Amino acid sequence: MNKDFRDIIAWQKAHQFVLMVYDAVKSFPDEERYALRSQFTRAAVSIPANIAEGFKKLSKADKLRFMNIAQGSLEECRYYIILSKDLGYINEKLYNQLFNSIEITSRFLNSYCHAIVTDNGIKRDSL
Numbered sequence: 001m002n003k004d005f006r007d008i009i010a011w012q013k014a015h016q017f018v019l020m021v022y023d024a025v026k027s028f029p030d031e032e033r034y035a036l037r038s039q040f041t042r043a044a045v046s047i048p049a050n051i052a053e054g055f056k057k058l059s060k061a062d063k064l065r066f067m068n069i070a071q072g073s074l075e076e077c078r079y080y081i082i083l084s085k086d087l088g089y090i091n092e093k094l095y096n097q098l099f100n101s102i103e104i105t106s107r108f109l110n111s112y113c114h115a116i117v118t119d120n121g122i123k124r125d126s127l
Contacts (some may be wrong), residue, residue: 005055010108014048014070017101021077024098028089036089040080046073047105051112060116067113074109078102 005011021044025037047070054066081102085095 005052008051008055008112010105010112011048011051011055013101013105013108014051014074017077017098017105018044018048020098020101024084024090024094028084032089036080036083036087040077040084043073043076043080046070047077047109051109060119063116064113067109067116070109071106071113074102074106 018041021040025032025040028037050066050070050073054063054070057063057066078099081090081095081098084090084098085092090098
């Protein structure tokens with residue numbers, strides 16, 4: 001049984017991804033401070049933040065709405081990883097690390113959504 005959102009593996013993986021993103025954008029050019037760097041970190045933070053916010057929602061529909069927002073932010077980050085590589089801001093190794101991390105996060109988030117849909121997530125997230 002999950003006591004709080006930190007027990008959700010999808011949240012744990014998303015949080016690890018955020019830390020990787022913050023580390024990665026440190027090397028972005030200064031002119032990207034209010035552009036790609038800001039957008040990338042905002043979208044990355046949105047993933048675990050929405051998982052956390054949705055955790056205590058009472059209805060299945062509310063929980064799924066927040067998980068869907070997290071999924072949208074995850075896909076936004078997937079694009080920012082590609083763009084960062086194509087602009088030469090990250091190398092191939094970091095690209096692969098970020099992409100692997102977001103893939104893992106996506107799989108766990110999808111599994112968590114499935115658990116909510118089938119009521120397994122609700123039972124584990126008992127109030």
